[in-house]
Amino acid sequence: MQNMFSLEGKIAWVTGGSYGIGYAIASGLAKAGATIVFNDINQELVDKGLAAYEADGIKAYGYVCDVTDEDGVNALVAKVKEEHGVIDILVNNAGIIKRIPMTEMSAADFRKVIDVDLNAPFICAKAVIPAMIEKGHGKIINICSMMSELGRETVSAYAAAKGGLKMLTRNICSEYGEKNIQCNGIGPGYIETPQTAPLRMPQPDGSRHPFDQFIISKTPAARWGKTEDLVGPAVFLASDASNFVNGHILYVDGGILAYIGKQP
Ligand code: NAP
Numbered sequence: 001m002q003n004m005f006s007l008e009g010k011i012a013w014v015t016g017g018s019y020g021i022g023y024a025i026a027s028g029l030a031k032a033g034a035t036i037v038f039n040d041i042n043q044e045l046v047d048k049g050l051a052a053y054e055a056d057g058i059k060a061y062g063y064v065c066d067v068t069d070e071d072g073v074n075a076l077v078a079k080v081k082e083e084h085g086v087i088d089i090l091v092n093n094a095g096i097i098k099r100i101p102m103t104e105m106s107a108a109d110f111r112k113v114i115d116v117d118l119n120a121p122f123i124c125a126k127a128v129i130p131a132m133i134e135k136g137h138g139k140i141i142n143i144c145s146m147m148s149e150l151g152r153e154t155v156s157a158y159a160a161a162k163g164g165l166k167m168l169t170r171n172i173c174s175e176y177g178e179k180n181i182q183c184n185g186i187g188p189g190y191i192e193t194p195q196t197a198p199l200r201m202p203q204p205d206g207s208r209h210p211f212d213q214f215i216i217s218k219t220p221a222a223r224w225g226k227t228e229d230l231v232g233p234a235v236f237l238a239s240d241a242s243n244f245v246n247g248h249i250l251y252v253d254g255g256i257l258a259y260i261g262k263q264p
Pocket residue numbers: 015016017018019020021022039040041042045065066067068092093094095096116143144145146187188189190191192193194195196
C-alpha cells in the first residue's frame with residue numbers, strides 16, 4: 001500500500017515554492033521521495049527557499065523564473081531536463097491576490113492577477129505536457145481556491161482567475177487524460193500564510209480581526225488551515241494512488257463549503 005504513495009524517482013516542480021503553501025507541498029512531496037524543483041521571481045527569494053529546504057533536510061533545486069514569462073518557463077523546463085530529467089509532477093502553486101473593490105480596481109491590476117493566477121498555470125502546464133506525453137505519464141496539480149466556487153467582496157480578479165483555473169484543470173483532464181496525464185486541483189480553504197496575514201491581523205485592542213472571527217464561524221473545524229494540512233492531499237494527487245482521479249478539485253477547507261456557518 002505504501003508504494004502506491006511513493007514518489008521515488010519522480011521530479012516535481014512546484015511553482016512559487018520558496019514559502020507558504022508551495023513550500024509545504026514541496027516538502028511533503030520530497031518526503032515521499034520526489035526530487036524537488038522550485039522557482040521564484042528573484043534570486044533572493046530562491047536563496048531564501050533553498051536555505052529553508054536545507055534547514056529541513058530537503059535537497060531542492062531552485063531557479064529564478066517569473067511564471068508569467070513563457071520564454072523563461074520554457075527555459076526552466078529545458079534546464080531542469082538537462083540537469084535532472086523530465087518533470088513528472090507540476091504543482092501550479094504560484095499566485096497573487098489583490099483585494100480591491102471591483103469598481104476601484106484598475107484593468108491593469110485585474111489583468112495582473114489573471115496573468116499570474118490563470119495565464120501562468122496554462123503556460124507552465126503547456127511547457128511540461130509534451131515531455132509527459134513522451135514519457136507516458138504525468139501529474140498536474142493546480143492550486144485552486146474556495147474562490148473557484150464562491151465570491152466575496154474585493155476579490156473579483158482572484159475569483160475569476162481561480163474559477164478559470166478550475167475549468168483549465170478539467171480541460172487538461174479532458175484533452176490529455178488518454179495520454180495518462182492526470183490533472184486535478186487542490187482547493188485550500190483559509191490557510192495561515194503570508195497571503196492571508198492581513199486577514200488575521202489582531203486589532204489594536206488585541207482582539208481578533210473581524211475576518212478572522214468570520215472564518216472561524218464559517219469553518220466546521222473552527223480553525224484556520226495550516227500549510228501542513230495540504231501535504232497529504234498533494235502527495236495523493238501526485239502519486240499512483242490517484243491514477244484514476246482526473247479533473248477533480250479536492251477541497252481542503254475544513255468543511256467550509258459544506259457549512260452554512262455558526263449562528264452568531
Ligand atoms: P503566498 O504566501 O503569497 O506565496 C505565493 C508564492 O508564489 C510566493 O513564493 C510568491 O513569490 C510566488 N509568486 C507570486 N507571483 C509569482 C510569479 N509571477 N512567478 C513566480 N512565483 C510567484 O501565497 P500562499 O498563501 O502560499 O498561496 C499559494 C497558492 O495557494 C496561491 O495560488 C494562492 O492563490 C493559493 N491559495 C491560498 C490560500 C490561503 O488561504 N493562503 C487559499 C487558497 C488558495 P513572491 O514572494 O516573489 O511573490
